[in-house]
Amino acid sequence: MADFDPMQIVAALLGGLAFAAVVFAVLEPYLSGAKKADKRLHNVTDNRAKNLAKRGVADAAANRRKAVADTLKDLEQRQKAKEKQTLRTRLERAGFDTNPKSYYMWSLISGIATTALCFIMFPTAPIAAPIAGFVGALGLPRWYLSHSTKRRQTKFLKEFANAIDVIVRGVKSGLPLNECLGIIARESPEPIGSEMQQVVEQQRVGIPLGECLDRLMDRVPLPEVKFFAVVIAIQAQAGGNLSEALGNLSGVLRDRVRLQMKVKALSAEAKASAGVLAALPPVVGTLVYLTSPTYVAMLWTTKTGQFLLLLSAFWMFCGIMVMRKMINFKF
16 A cells, blocks of 8 residues: 655645636636626726717707707897888998989989879879879889899809808818808809998908898898808807818708799799789780770779779789789798
């Protein structure tokens, strides 16, 4: 029987204990759940950091949206407060460098001229002269003022996108916004040159740019000008890439102009038909008067004829307004 050395037995036991201790040290985190706890803690920490980062981006976007909404709300409130147009404002929108007194004087002259002309042309219809004078004094000047305003705004829109492109190129090359506006005022055609010149002059006397653009919206009440003012106001409050924002605005304005031209092309046939239908009764009446004046003269020599003539004019006016409503599209 072999003899066992006690030292060998002790060494074997110590080795086994050491091995067991190493195995226990390695497996203990897994057996006790500490490893899972560390992993869960790490995941929670990472998720929290990611959530904080996402929340920061979302908060920045929300703050920007709030700034945009506040700016739009402020502009709408200012626009509502200025909805009541004065005669001086309407004259400025039409591009007339005159005062309301001159406008009233020319209206009076127009009324007197139309009254005299109608009395000379239709001496047997005394009721026609006062009506013509009323139309000449109140209707004709207002129509001419509205027509001039619309024509001026059309010219403004035709060059507005090019003016914004000038600002975009100037800002990209390092010029300040005020200098870009000065370039537009010097080199752009009318009416955008004179309007931007007023903005530049107002800035030189210390008026803030936002207020200058508000006055520009009063003189040129177009959605495109409002878009431009909103972009400038948002960039001044919230910051951002002004050249990129104005470049996008320029593209939007050009797309709107293309849409307008497409709508005009598609509605040209309907407008031509409406013009023919509206011009047909007076043209036929004039031709009949030239060929048989005594046959048509009963319309203004008798009370029944005058009544029928006024009734026909009223219904013609209603028909023209209905056709105008049908062929005018808002976009």
